[in-house]
Amino acid sequence: MKTTKISYYLRQVVGLSLIVLLFGCSEDPIENFETGTLTGIVVISGSNVPLENVKISTNPSFSTVFTDENGEFIIEQIPIEQYSVQAELEGYLSAFEGVEITTGSTVNVVFEMEVETANNRPPVTPILVTPAENASDVALDAQLVWIGSDPDEDDITYTIELRNNFDDELLSFTTVNDTILDVTGLRFGIRYFWQVGAQDTVNEDVIQSEVGVFETISAPQNRHVFVRKVNGNNVIFSTDTEGNVLQLTSSSINSFRPRQNTIADKIAFLSNNGSETHIFTMDLDGSNKQQITSLVPVNGFDLEEIDIAWTQNGGRILYPNFDRLYSINVDGTGLEEVYQTIDGSLITEVSISADESVTAIKTNNLSGYNVSIFTIDSSGSIIENILNGVNGAAGGLDISVDNQKVLYWYDVSGFESSNYRQLDSRIFLYERASGLTNDLSDDKQAGTNDFDCRFTPNEAEVIFTNSSNDGVSQKNILITDVDPVDVGFDRLVFIEDGIMPDFE
Helix, strand or coil: HHHHHHHHHHHHHHHHHHHHHHHHHHHHHHHCCCCCEEEEEECCCCCCCEECCEEEECCCCCCCCEEECCCCCEEEEEEEEEEEEECCCCCCCCCCEEEEEEECCCEEEEEEEHHHHHHCCCCCCCCEECCCCCCECCCCCCCEECCCCCCCCCCCCEEEEECCCCCEEEEEEEEEECCCCCEECCCCCCEEEEEEEECCCCCCCCCEECCCEEEEECCCCCCEEEEEEECCCCCCEEECCCEEEECCCCCCCCCEEEECCCCCCCCEEEEEEECCCEEEEEEECCCCEEEEECCCCEEECCHHHCCCECCCCCEEEEEECCCCEEEECCCCCCCEEEEEECCEEEEEEEEECCCCCCCEEEECCCCCCCCCEEEEEECCCCEEEEEEECCCCEEEEEEEECCCEEEEEEECCCCCCCCCCCCEEEEEEECCCCCEEEEECCCCCCCCCEEEEEEEECCCCEEEEEECCCCCCCCCCEEEEECECCCCCCCCEEEECEEEEEEC
Protein backbone atom coordinates (compact mmCIF):
# COMPACT_ATOMS: atom_id res chain seq x y z
CA MET A 1 0.00 0.00 0.00
CA LYS A 2 2.81 2.51 0.81
CA THR A 3 4.48 1.77 -2.44
CA THR A 4 1.37 2.59 -4.34
CA LYS A 5 0.99 6.02 -2.61
CA ILE A 6 4.65 6.96 -3.20
CA SER A 7 4.32 6.06 -6.83
CA TYR A 8 1.21 8.18 -7.10
CA TYR A 9 2.94 11.24 -5.58
CA LEU A 10 5.95 10.83 -7.87
CA ARG A 11 3.71 10.74 -10.87
CA GLN A 12 2.03 14.01 -9.75
CA VAL A 13 5.35 15.81 -9.18
CA VAL A 14 6.78 14.69 -12.49
CA GLY A 15 3.60 15.76 -14.27
CA LEU A 16 3.61 19.20 -12.74
CA SER A 17 7.31 19.60 -13.58
CA LEU A 18 6.68 18.67 -17.18
CA ILE A 19 3.86 21.20 -17.43
CA VAL A 20 6.02 23.96 -15.96
CA LEU A 21 8.93 23.02 -18.24
CA LEU A 22 6.68 22.90 -21.31
CA PHE A 23 5.20 26.35 -20.81
CA GLY A 24 8.52 27.90 -19.71
CA CYS A 25 10.35 26.79 -22.85
CA SER A 26 7.64 27.70 -25.40
CA GLU A 27 7.09 31.45 -24.47
CA ASP A 28 9.95 33.06 -26.50
CA PRO A 29 9.51 31.07 -29.68
CA ILE A 30 5.82 31.94 -29.81
CA GLU A 31 6.52 35.69 -29.38
CA ASN A 32 9.30 35.76 -31.99
CA PHE A 33 7.09 33.92 -34.36
CA GLU A 34 4.40 36.72 -34.23
CA THR A 35 6.57 39.91 -34.81
CA GLY A 36 8.62 41.54 -37.58
CA THR A 37 10.98 44.47 -38.18
CA LEU A 38 10.27 47.89 -39.77
CA THR A 39 13.17 49.87 -41.29
CA GLY A 40 13.29 52.96 -43.46
CA ILE A 41 14.92 56.16 -44.61
CA VAL A 42 13.66 59.74 -44.86
CA VAL A 43 14.93 62.13 -47.57
CA ILE A 44 14.01 65.54 -49.00
CA SER A 45 11.80 65.19 -52.02
CA GLY A 46 13.59 66.03 -55.23
CA SER A 47 17.12 66.14 -53.83
CA ASN A 48 17.23 62.87 -51.82
CA VAL A 49 19.16 64.60 -49.05
CA PRO A 50 18.76 62.55 -45.82
CA LEU A 51 16.78 64.18 -43.03
CA GLU A 52 17.90 63.72 -39.43
CA ASN A 53 15.72 63.76 -36.31
CA VAL A 54 12.49 62.99 -38.14
CA LYS A 55 9.84 61.61 -35.79
CA ILE A 56 8.58 58.18 -36.92
CA SER A 57 5.39 56.82 -35.33
CA THR A 58 2.85 54.09 -36.14
CA ASN A 59 -0.88 53.73 -36.05
CA PRO A 60 -1.90 51.52 -34.33
CA SER A 61 0.55 52.91 -31.88
CA PHE A 62 3.49 50.69 -31.06
CA SER A 63 6.72 52.71 -30.94
CA THR A 64 8.12 56.18 -31.73
CA VAL A 65 11.67 56.57 -33.00
CA PHE A 66 13.77 59.29 -34.68
CA THR A 67 15.98 59.12 -37.75
CA ASP A 68 19.76 59.25 -37.40
CA GLU A 69 22.21 61.48 -39.27
CA ASN A 70 21.76 59.26 -42.35
CA GLY A 71 18.00 59.68 -42.24
CA GLU A 72 17.54 56.03 -41.27
CA PHE A 73 15.38 54.42 -38.57
CA ILE A 74 14.46 50.91 -37.31
CA ILE A 75 11.62 49.50 -35.20
CA GLU A 76 12.25 45.93 -34.06
CA GLN A 77 9.84 43.24 -32.73
CA ILE A 78 6.83 45.11 -34.03
CA PRO A 79 3.72 42.87 -33.81
CA ILE A 80 2.29 41.59 -37.04
CA GLU A 81 -0.33 44.05 -38.18
CA GLN A 82 -1.20 46.58 -40.87
CA TYR A 83 0.17 49.99 -39.92
CA SER A 84 0.08 53.60 -41.08
CA VAL A 85 3.57 54.95 -40.54
CA GLN A 86 3.96 58.73 -40.15
CA ALA A 87 7.10 60.90 -40.61
CA GLU A 88 7.07 64.38 -39.00
CA LEU A 89 9.64 67.21 -39.00
CA GLU A 90 9.13 70.92 -38.46
CA GLY A 91 9.25 72.85 -41.73
CA TYR A 92 8.14 69.85 -43.81
CA LEU A 93 4.79 68.37 -44.76
CA SER A 94 4.01 65.21 -42.77
CA ALA A 95 4.34 62.03 -44.83
CA PHE A 96 2.44 58.75 -44.47
CA GLU A 97 3.14 55.24 -45.74
CA GLY A 98 1.04 52.07 -45.26
CA VAL A 99 2.89 48.83 -44.38
CA GLU A 100 1.98 45.29 -43.41
CA ILE A 101 4.17 43.49 -40.91
CA THR A 102 4.16 39.74 -41.37
CA THR A 103 5.65 37.06 -39.21
CA GLY A 104 9.46 37.26 -39.08
CA SER A 105 9.61 39.79 -41.94
CA THR A 106 11.70 42.97 -42.37
CA VAL A 107 9.75 45.69 -44.14
CA ASN A 108 11.54 48.75 -45.55
CA VAL A 109 9.84 52.07 -46.29
CA VAL A 110 11.14 55.29 -47.93
CA PHE A 111 9.72 58.72 -47.09
CA GLU A 112 10.24 61.65 -49.48
CA MET A 113 9.28 64.72 -47.50
CA GLU A 114 8.39 68.07 -49.08
CA VAL A 115 8.95 71.46 -47.49
CA GLU A 116 5.88 73.02 -45.97
CA THR A 117 5.70 75.60 -48.76
CA ALA A 118 5.84 73.12 -51.59
CA ASN A 119 2.23 73.81 -52.51
CA ASN A 120 2.56 77.59 -52.18
CA ARG A 121 1.71 79.50 -55.37
CA PRO A 122 3.74 82.48 -56.69
CA PRO A 123 2.26 85.97 -57.13
CA VAL A 124 0.03 86.67 -60.09
CA THR A 125 1.57 88.55 -63.02
CA PRO A 126 1.54 92.32 -62.31
CA ILE A 127 -0.58 94.46 -64.64
CA LEU A 128 0.73 97.95 -65.47
CA VAL A 129 -1.86 100.70 -65.10
CA THR A 130 -0.26 104.17 -64.99
CA PRO A 131 1.25 105.73 -67.03
CA ALA A 132 -0.93 104.32 -69.77
CA GLU A 133 0.78 102.46 -72.58
CA ASN A 134 2.56 104.90 -74.93
CA ALA A 135 1.52 107.86 -72.79
CA SER A 136 3.25 111.14 -73.68
CA ASP A 137 3.93 114.37 -71.78
CA VAL A 138 4.44 112.43 -68.54
CA ALA A 139 5.77 114.69 -65.77
CA LEU A 140 9.33 114.30 -64.53
CA ASP A 141 7.89 113.50 -61.11
CA ALA A 142 5.66 110.62 -62.14
CA GLN A 143 3.51 108.09 -60.32
CA LEU A 144 3.76 104.46 -61.42
CA VAL A 145 0.71 102.28 -60.65
CA TRP A 146 0.15 98.56 -61.22
CA ILE A 147 -2.13 95.75 -60.05
CA GLY A 148 -0.70 92.78 -58.17
CA SER A 149 -1.71 90.07 -55.70
CA ASP A 150 -0.67 86.72 -54.22
CA PRO A 151 -3.09 83.73 -54.13
CA ASP A 152 -1.73 82.66 -50.74
CA GLU A 153 -1.70 86.24 -49.40
CA ASP A 154 2.07 86.18 -48.92
CA ASP A 155 3.99 89.45 -48.73
CA ILE A 156 5.13 90.54 -52.17
CA THR A 157 8.35 92.36 -52.99
CA TYR A 158 7.97 94.37 -56.18
CA THR A 159 11.05 95.37 -58.18
CA ILE A 160 10.47 98.23 -60.59
CA GLU A 161 13.01 98.97 -63.32
CA LEU A 162 13.09 101.86 -65.81
CA ARG A 163 15.34 102.10 -68.85
CA ASN A 164 15.36 104.66 -71.63
CA ASN A 165 16.07 104.91 -75.34
CA PHE A 166 18.88 107.45 -74.87
CA ASP A 167 21.64 105.85 -72.78
CA ASP A 168 22.41 102.98 -70.40
CA GLU A 169 20.86 104.57 -67.33
CA LEU A 170 18.91 102.08 -65.19
CA LEU A 171 16.55 103.23 -62.45
CA SER A 172 15.63 100.48 -60.00
CA PHE A 173 13.25 100.59 -57.02
CA THR A 174 11.66 98.09 -54.61
CA THR A 175 8.47 98.17 -52.60
CA VAL A 176 6.78 95.62 -50.35
CA ASN A 177 3.07 95.09 -51.06
CA ASP A 178 2.64 98.68 -52.31
CA THR A 179 1.49 98.91 -55.92
CA ILE A 180 2.15 102.65 -56.27
CA LEU A 181 5.59 104.20 -56.68
CA ASP A 182 6.40 107.92 -56.88
CA VAL A 183 9.43 108.46 -59.11
CA THR A 184 11.23 111.80 -59.21
CA GLY A 185 13.95 113.21 -61.40
CA LEU A 186 13.03 111.70 -64.75
CA ARG A 187 14.54 113.44 -67.76
CA PHE A 188 12.93 115.64 -70.37
CA GLY A 189 11.80 114.21 -73.70
CA ILE A 190 12.94 110.66 -72.89
CA ARG A 191 11.11 107.48 -73.87
CA TYR A 192 11.08 105.19 -70.82
CA PHE A 193 10.50 101.44 -70.69
CA TRP A 194 9.30 100.10 -67.34
CA GLN A 195 8.62 96.67 -65.92
CA VAL A 196 7.46 95.32 -62.55
CA GLY A 197 8.69 92.04 -61.08
CA ALA A 198 6.85 90.30 -58.21
CA GLN A 199 8.32 87.78 -55.76
CA ASP A 200 6.73 86.41 -52.59
CA THR A 201 8.49 85.23 -49.44
CA VAL A 202 8.25 81.54 -50.42
CA ASN A 203 8.93 81.08 -54.11
CA GLU A 204 12.22 81.88 -55.80
CA ASP A 205 10.66 82.77 -59.14
CA VAL A 206 10.20 86.45 -60.02
CA ILE A 207 7.01 87.00 -61.99
CA GLN A 208 7.56 89.78 -64.54
CA SER A 209 4.95 92.09 -65.98
CA GLU A 210 4.87 93.10 -69.61
CA VAL A 211 7.11 96.06 -70.54
CA GLY A 212 5.33 99.42 -70.51
CA VAL A 213 6.36 102.50 -72.50
CA PHE A 214 5.84 106.21 -71.86
CA GLU A 215 7.53 109.49 -72.80
CA THR A 216 8.25 112.47 -70.57
CA ILE A 217 7.50 116.10 -71.33
CA SER A 218 9.81 118.06 -73.59
CA ALA A 219 12.47 120.27 -72.05
CA PRO A 220 11.42 123.89 -71.45
CA GLN A 221 13.41 126.65 -73.09
CA ASN A 222 14.72 128.17 -69.88
CA ARG A 223 17.19 130.91 -70.74
CA HIS A 224 18.14 131.85 -67.19
CA VAL A 225 20.51 129.74 -65.10
CA PHE A 226 21.68 130.36 -61.56
CA VAL A 227 23.05 128.67 -58.44
CA ARG A 228 21.38 128.00 -55.13
CA LYS A 229 22.79 126.42 -51.98
CA VAL A 230 21.17 123.08 -51.12
CA ASN A 231 22.40 121.06 -48.12
CA GLY A 232 25.70 122.91 -48.19
CA ASN A 233 26.36 122.30 -51.90
CA ASN A 234 26.08 124.66 -54.85
CA VAL A 235 23.35 123.38 -57.15
CA ILE A 236 22.60 124.71 -60.64
CA PHE A 237 19.03 125.57 -61.64
CA SER A 238 17.32 127.08 -64.67
CA THR A 239 14.14 129.12 -64.77
CA ASP A 240 11.77 130.77 -67.22
CA THR A 241 10.36 134.28 -67.01
CA GLU A 242 7.36 132.99 -65.03
CA GLY A 243 9.55 131.59 -62.27
CA ASN A 244 9.22 127.88 -63.08
CA VAL A 245 12.44 126.42 -61.69
CA LEU A 246 14.20 123.27 -62.90
CA GLN A 247 17.07 121.66 -60.97
CA LEU A 248 19.89 120.72 -63.34
CA THR A 249 22.58 119.23 -61.08
CA SER A 250 22.50 116.91 -58.10
CA SER A 251 22.24 118.38 -54.61
CA SER A 252 24.83 115.83 -53.47
CA ILE A 253 27.55 117.31 -55.71
CA ASN A 254 29.04 120.80 -55.60
CA SER A 255 28.37 122.39 -59.03
CA PHE A 256 28.59 126.11 -59.76
CA ARG A 257 29.41 129.01 -62.13
CA PRO A 258 27.10 127.99 -65.03
CA ARG A 259 27.82 129.55 -68.40
CA GLN A 260 25.49 129.00 -71.37
CA ASN A 261 26.28 128.95 -75.06
CA THR A 262 23.38 129.22 -77.49
CA ILE A 263 25.30 127.83 -80.47
CA ALA A 264 26.59 124.77 -78.62
CA ASP A 265 23.17 124.54 -76.93
CA LYS A 266 24.93 123.53 -73.73
CA ILE A 267 25.85 124.81 -70.30
CA ALA A 268 29.44 124.74 -69.08
CA PHE A 269 29.98 124.71 -65.33
CA LEU A 270 32.48 123.91 -62.59
CA SER A 271 32.16 120.85 -60.38
CA ASN A 272 34.27 118.74 -58.07
CA ASN A 273 35.87 115.49 -59.11
CA GLY A 274 37.63 114.13 -56.05
CA SER A 275 39.91 116.84 -54.68
CA GLU A 276 40.01 118.79 -57.95
CA THR A 277 37.65 121.17 -59.69
CA HIS A 278 37.04 120.66 -63.40
CA ILE A 279 34.93 122.02 -66.23
CA PHE A 280 31.86 120.01 -67.23
CA THR A 281 29.20 120.55 -69.86
CA MET A 282 25.57 119.44 -69.92
CA ASP A 283 22.50 119.83 -72.07
CA LEU A 284 20.08 122.61 -71.21
CA ASP A 285 17.86 120.15 -69.32
CA GLY A 286 20.76 118.93 -67.16
CA SER A 287 21.29 115.67 -69.04
CA ASN A 288 24.37 114.35 -70.84
CA LYS A 289 26.95 115.67 -68.38
CA GLN A 290 30.52 115.41 -69.65
CA GLN A 291 33.84 116.28 -67.98
CA ILE A 292 35.97 118.47 -70.27
CA THR A 293 39.20 119.14 -68.38
CA SER A 294 41.45 116.48 -66.93
CA LEU A 295 45.19 117.15 -67.09
CA VAL A 296 44.99 120.76 -65.87
CA PRO A 297 42.15 121.45 -63.41
CA VAL A 298 40.56 124.79 -62.61
CA ASN A 299 42.28 126.45 -59.67
CA GLY A 300 42.95 129.76 -57.95
CA PHE A 301 42.63 131.65 -54.71
CA ASP A 302 38.90 130.94 -54.23
CA LEU A 303 37.15 128.44 -56.49
CA GLU A 304 33.75 130.07 -56.05
CA GLU A 305 35.18 133.36 -57.32
CA ILE A 306 36.66 131.77 -60.46
CA ASP A 307 34.88 132.31 -63.77
CA ILE A 308 35.22 130.71 -67.19
CA ALA A 309 34.26 131.87 -70.69
CA TRP A 310 32.95 130.27 -73.89
CA THR A 311 34.02 131.43 -77.30
CA GLN A 312 30.89 132.57 -79.12
CA ASN A 313 30.93 129.68 -81.59
CA GLY A 314 30.87 127.24 -78.67
CA GLY A 315 34.07 125.55 -79.76
CA ARG A 316 36.40 126.44 -76.89
CA ILE A 317 36.33 127.36 -73.20
CA LEU A 318 38.86 129.59 -71.46
CA TYR A 319 39.69 128.97 -67.80
CA PRO A 320 42.33 129.88 -65.19
CA ASN A 321 44.79 127.76 -63.29
CA PHE A 322 46.66 129.99 -60.81
CA ASP A 323 48.77 132.43 -62.90
CA ARG A 324 47.98 130.83 -66.27
CA LEU A 325 45.04 131.05 -68.64
CA TYR A 326 44.17 127.95 -70.66
CA SER A 327 41.97 127.18 -73.63
CA ILE A 328 40.40 123.77 -74.27
CA ASN A 329 38.06 122.40 -76.93
CA VAL A 330 34.59 121.38 -75.71
CA ASP A 331 35.39 117.75 -76.52
CA GLY A 332 38.34 117.84 -74.10
CA THR A 333 41.04 118.04 -76.75
CA GLY A 334 43.35 120.89 -77.74
CA LEU A 335 44.49 122.03 -74.29
CA GLU A 336 46.57 125.17 -74.78
CA GLU A 337 48.13 127.81 -72.55
CA VAL A 338 47.15 131.22 -73.91
CA TYR A 339 48.44 133.63 -71.26
CA GLN A 340 50.58 133.84 -68.11
CA THR A 341 50.84 136.78 -65.76
CA ILE A 342 54.25 138.42 -65.65
CA ASP A 343 54.19 139.11 -61.89
CA GLY A 344 52.86 135.73 -60.68
CA SER A 345 49.46 137.15 -59.76
CA LEU A 346 46.55 134.73 -59.96
CA ILE A 347 44.03 134.81 -62.81
CA THR A 348 40.52 134.54 -61.35
CA GLU A 349 38.10 135.64 -64.09
CA VAL A 350 38.05 135.83 -67.87
CA SER A 351 35.70 137.01 -70.62
CA ILE A 352 36.27 136.88 -74.38
CA SER A 353 34.65 139.05 -77.04
CA ALA A 354 32.36 137.65 -79.72
CA ASP A 355 35.02 138.01 -82.44
CA GLU A 356 37.73 136.69 -80.06
CA SER A 357 39.88 139.77 -80.63
CA VAL A 358 39.66 140.99 -77.01
CA THR A 359 39.95 139.06 -73.77
CA ALA A 360 39.29 140.68 -70.39
CA ILE A 361 41.15 139.26 -67.39
CA LYS A 362 40.97 139.87 -63.66
CA THR A 363 43.98 139.04 -61.50
CA ASN A 364 44.56 139.24 -57.76
CA ASN A 365 46.88 138.01 -55.02
CA LEU A 366 46.41 134.96 -52.81
CA SER A 367 43.95 136.89 -50.63
CA GLY A 368 41.84 138.09 -53.54
CA TYR A 369 43.11 141.66 -53.39
CA ASN A 370 45.63 143.81 -55.29
CA VAL A 371 43.17 143.52 -58.17
CA SER A 372 43.91 144.27 -61.80
CA ILE A 373 41.33 144.24 -64.60
CA PHE A 374 42.75 144.60 -68.09
CA THR A 375 42.29 143.47 -71.69
CA ILE A 376 44.66 141.60 -73.97
CA ASP A 377 44.65 140.88 -77.69
CA SER A 378 44.85 137.46 -79.34
CA SER A 379 48.65 137.50 -79.04
CA GLY A 380 48.56 138.11 -75.27
CA SER A 381 49.63 141.76 -75.40
CA ILE A 382 47.90 144.10 -72.95
CA ILE A 383 45.53 146.53 -74.69
CA GLU A 384 44.29 148.58 -71.75
CA ASN A 385 44.16 148.66 -67.96
CA ILE A 386 40.62 149.12 -66.69
CA LEU A 387 41.15 148.86 -62.93
CA ASN A 388 44.38 148.57 -60.92
CA GLY A 389 46.21 150.05 -57.99
CA VAL A 390 43.11 150.04 -55.76
CA ASN A 391 42.20 148.38 -52.48
CA GLY A 392 39.23 146.05 -52.15
CA ALA A 393 37.67 143.21 -54.11
CA ALA A 394 36.46 143.24 -57.71
CA GLY A 395 35.23 140.88 -60.44
CA GLY A 396 32.23 140.03 -62.61
CA LEU A 397 33.78 140.44 -66.07
CA ASP A 398 31.66 140.55 -69.22
CA ILE A 399 32.33 142.10 -72.64
CA SER A 400 29.59 143.56 -74.83
CA VAL A 401 28.95 142.01 -78.22
CA ASP A 402 30.48 145.01 -80.02
CA ASN A 403 33.65 144.84 -77.86
CA GLN A 404 33.12 148.44 -76.73
CA LYS A 405 31.97 147.92 -73.13
CA VAL A 406 33.37 145.93 -70.22
CA LEU A 407 31.18 145.15 -67.23
CA TYR A 408 32.59 144.54 -63.76
CA TRP A 409 31.92 145.11 -60.06
CA TYR A 410 34.20 146.74 -57.49
CA ASP A 411 33.99 147.33 -53.73
CA VAL A 412 34.42 151.10 -53.58
CA SER A 413 34.88 150.97 -49.80
CA GLY A 414 38.36 149.55 -50.36
CA PHE A 415 37.77 147.24 -47.41
CA GLU A 416 39.98 144.17 -47.15
CA SER A 417 39.67 141.30 -44.69
CA SER A 418 40.76 137.69 -44.28
CA ASN A 419 37.24 136.41 -45.02
CA TYR A 420 36.97 138.41 -48.29
CA ARG A 421 34.02 140.42 -47.05
CA GLN A 422 32.83 143.37 -49.16
CA LEU A 423 31.07 146.47 -47.79
CA ASP A 424 29.97 148.48 -50.83
CA SER A 425 30.39 146.54 -54.06
CA ARG A 426 28.95 148.32 -57.10
CA ILE A 427 28.52 147.50 -60.78
CA PHE A 428 30.45 149.56 -63.31
CA LEU A 429 30.29 149.85 -67.08
CA TYR A 430 33.58 150.76 -68.73
CA GLU A 431 33.40 152.49 -72.12
CA ARG A 432 36.49 151.44 -74.05
CA ALA A 433 36.34 154.26 -76.58
CA SER A 434 36.21 157.06 -74.02
CA GLY A 435 37.79 155.34 -71.03
CA LEU A 436 34.84 156.54 -68.91
CA THR A 437 33.19 154.40 -66.24
CA ASN A 438 29.48 154.55 -65.29
CA ASP A 439 28.19 153.44 -61.89
CA LEU A 440 25.11 151.22 -62.43
CA SER A 441 24.43 150.82 -58.69
CA ASP A 442 23.26 154.36 -57.93
CA ASP A 443 19.96 153.14 -56.53
CA LYS A 444 21.49 150.28 -54.55
CA GLN A 445 20.26 150.09 -50.98
CA ALA A 446 22.88 151.18 -48.46
CA GLY A 447 24.59 148.32 -46.68
CA THR A 448 24.27 145.93 -49.63
CA ASN A 449 26.57 144.63 -52.34
CA ASP A 450 26.03 144.23 -56.09
CA PHE A 451 28.21 141.55 -57.72
CA ASP A 452 28.26 138.63 -60.21
CA CYS A 453 27.09 140.91 -63.03
CA ARG A 454 26.35 139.85 -66.63
CA PHE A 455 24.85 141.49 -69.68
CA THR A 456 21.39 140.28 -70.69
CA PRO A 457 21.12 139.17 -74.34
CA ASN A 458 19.90 142.59 -75.56
CA GLU A 459 22.59 144.31 -73.43
CA ALA A 460 20.06 146.93 -72.39
CA GLU A 461 20.01 145.37 -68.94
CA VAL A 462 22.37 143.76 -66.49
CA ILE A 463 21.54 140.70 -64.38
CA PHE A 464 23.42 140.47 -61.07
CA THR A 465 23.37 139.33 -57.45
CA ASN A 466 22.56 141.58 -54.51
CA SER A 467 22.86 140.86 -50.80
CA SER A 468 23.43 142.50 -47.45
CA ASN A 469 27.09 143.19 -46.72
CA ASP A 470 26.81 141.20 -43.47
CA GLY A 471 27.93 138.16 -45.46
CA VAL A 472 25.22 135.82 -44.13
CA SER A 473 21.90 137.18 -45.44
CA GLN A 474 20.02 135.68 -48.38
CA LYS A 475 21.30 136.57 -51.83
CA ASN A 476 18.86 137.53 -54.60
CA ILE A 477 19.25 137.97 -58.34
CA LEU A 478 18.18 141.33 -59.76
CA ILE A 479 17.96 142.99 -63.16
CA THR A 480 18.71 146.67 -63.78
CA ASP A 481 18.90 149.01 -66.76
CA VAL A 482 22.21 149.86 -68.35
CA ASP A 483 21.13 153.45 -69.15
CA PRO A 484 19.54 155.75 -66.58
CA VAL A 485 15.95 156.95 -66.89
CA ASP A 486 14.32 160.02 -65.41
CA VAL A 487 13.91 158.50 -61.96
CA GLY A 488 17.17 156.56 -61.95
CA PHE A 489 17.80 152.91 -62.60
CA ASP A 490 15.07 150.27 -62.34
CA ARG A 491 16.11 147.42 -60.05
CA LEU A 492 13.81 144.41 -60.13
CA VAL A 493 14.16 141.23 -58.06
CA PHE A 494 14.14 138.41 -60.60
CA ILE A 495 15.12 135.32 -58.58
CA GLU A 496 15.04 135.04 -54.81
CA ASP A 497 17.75 133.00 -53.10
CA GLY A 498 20.15 132.76 -56.03
CA ILE A 499 23.73 133.56 -57.05
CA MET A 500 25.97 133.31 -60.14
CA PRO A 501 23.29 134.17 -62.74
CA ASP A 502 23.65 133.79 -66.50
CA PHE A 503 21.18 134.85 -69.19
CA GLU A 504 21.85 134.11 -72.84
